[in-house]
Amino acid sequence: MQHIIDRFISYVIIDTESDANSETTPSTKKQWDLAHKLVADLKNIGMQDVSIDDKSYIMATLPSNVQHEVPTIGFISHFDTSPDFCGANIKPQIVPNYDGKDILLNADKNIVLSPSYFKDLLLYKGQTLITTDGTTLLGADDKAGLTEIVTAMEFLINNPEIKHGKIRVGFTPDEEIGRGAHHFDVDKFGADWAYTMDGSQVGELEYENFNAAGAKIIFKGKSVHPGYAKGKMINSMLIANDFINELPQGETPQETKGYEGFFHVHHLTGSIEETVLELIIRDHNKKKFEKRKELIEKITKKINKKFAKQFGEDIVTAEIKDQYYNMKEKVLPVKHIVDIAEQAMKEIGIKPLIKPIRGGTDGSQLSYKGLPCPNIFAGGHNFHGKYEYVPAESMQKAVEVIVKIAELTATEGTARK
Numbered sequence: 001m002q003h004i005i006d007r008f009i010s011y012v013i014i015d016t017e018s019d020a021n022s023e024t025t026p027s028t029k030k031q032w033d034l035a036h037k038l039v040a041d042l043k044n045i046g047m048q049d050v051s052i053d054d055k056s057y058i059m060a061t062l063p064s065n066v067q068h069e070v071p072t073i074g075f076i077s078h079f080d081t082s083p084d085f086c087g088a089n090i091k092p093q094i095v096p097n098y099d100g101k102d103i104l105l106n107a108d109k110n111i112v113l114s115p116s117y118f119k120d121l122l123l124y125k126g127q128t129l130i131t132t133d134g135t136t137l138l139g140a141d142d143k144a145g146l147t148e149i150v151t152a153m154e155f156l157i158n159n160p161e162i163k164h165g166k167i168r169v170g171f172t173p174d175e176e177i178g179r180g181a182h183h184f185d186v187d188k189f190g191a192d193w194a195y196t197m198d199g200s201q202v203g204e205l206e207y208e209n210f211n212a213a214g215a216k217i218i219f220k221g222k223s224v225h226p227g228y229a230k231g232k233m234i235n236s237m238l239i240a241n242d243f244i245n246e247l248p249q250g251e252t253p254q255e256t257k258g259y260e261g262f263f264h265v266h267h268l269t270g271s272i273e274e275t276v277l278e279l280i281i282r283d284h285n286k287k288k289f290e291k292r293k294e295l296i297e298k299i300t301k302k303i304n305k306k307f308a309k310q311f312g313e314d315i316v317t318a319e320i321k322d323q324y325y326n327m328k329e330k331v332l333p334v335k336h337i338v339d340i341a342e343q344a345m346k347e348i349g350i351k352p353l354i355k356p357i358r359g360g361t362d363g364s365q366l367s368y369k370g371l372p373c374p375n376i377f378a379g380g381h382n383f384h385g386k387y388e389y390v391p392a393e394s395m396q397k398a399v400e401v402i403v404k405i406a407e408l409t410a411t412e413g414t415a416r417k
């Protein structure tokens with residue numbers, strides 16, 4: 001266990017915060033620091049064809065050790081951390097044999113990680129927790145994933161009696177700003193399918209995510225002196241308000257769960273002459289997703305019609321852009337790749353928790369680029385903030401799942417291409 005903790009800590013102490021405002025890849029230069037270390041680690045444990053490209057995407061191979069033909073599988077994680085919270089000067093704290101009580105993260109600032117608020121903590125009584133010092137995030141998202149993949153490959157190399165096919169490993173920058181899959185060369189990776197190790201609690205296995213679009217809606221207006229405005233002024237902010245009121249009641253992120261979709265107004269700026277409204281549209285169901293986009297068009301038309309005479313041209317314009325799609329469509333035709341992961345968990349005594357993601361993963365984009373890619377737990381909790389923590393035992397379990405998936409894929413009869 002100490003080995004896995006040491007490796008994890010060697011990754012989290014390197015600051016790799018990504019930056020959505022940057023146009024480069026990786027988005028921040030500092031991500032190269034960990035990228036170079038990962039390349040060295042992969043070489044050190046004996047991986048082959050270790051490569052890093054000019055955008056810092058890392059790939060490596062563990063060759064097959066069986067004679068028969070086995071599908072090539074991949075394991076993927078990302079090495080950047082979220083810009084939502086400080087990712088520099090991370091000082092991980094180790095809580096051995098967790099007693100189920102409050103954990104004082106920072107005495108000076110009185111920051112406490114408490115099971116009375118974060119009930120999940122109680123799942124890990126008696127285990128070794130790795131936490132922050134209350135001033136940064138931890139970066140278990142997704143350095144736990146990196147740790148698990150490297151450790152599992154090392155285990156397979158050191159235990160050649162475990163039979164497996166060709167395994168490809170991929171580490172990406174900039175996942176947290178939605179670009180992890182953008183420059184991922186699926187052909188070069190050359191796997192039949194892959195798994196992102198980027199989920200949370202032990203047992204999580206995900207192959208359904210939202211269909212996603214973003215809309216930018218611009219309202220025009222006419223500014224006139226308020227004293228002489230009767231019948232002349234058009235206040236774009238009030239039109240935007242009408243637009244929001246036309247959206248269905250109760251379909252917001254805070255009022256929905258499970259498979260329920262939503263509209264989420266996340267940005268609004270305005271003056272009398274112009275108001276810009278930005279919202280996102282999410283739905284697991286493709287048909288309902290399309291209907292939601294149509295509704296935006298419909299409301300736009302309705303308002304334009306109402307102001308056609310007075311304004312003379314379209315008073316509202318809506319620009320809708322698809323962002324990503326539900327990977328289920330790409331994964332269901334090859335459902336055995338989920339079944340193998342589920343079976344692997346069961347064989348090592350983990351209860352699989354299969355549920356739809358209310359968001360997206362790099363795996364959804366990769367699935368649409370031709371690499372079906374469900375998501376598996378990496379073990380951490382409370383991502384993107386100071387309460388982030390990961391039990392070392394959960395990382396160990398993830399290592400076992402990776403090894404078992406490799407083993408099952410190479411077992412004739414289990415895997416199909």
Ligand SMILES: [Zn+2]
Pocket residue numbers: 078141142175198
């Ligand atoms: Zn992640």
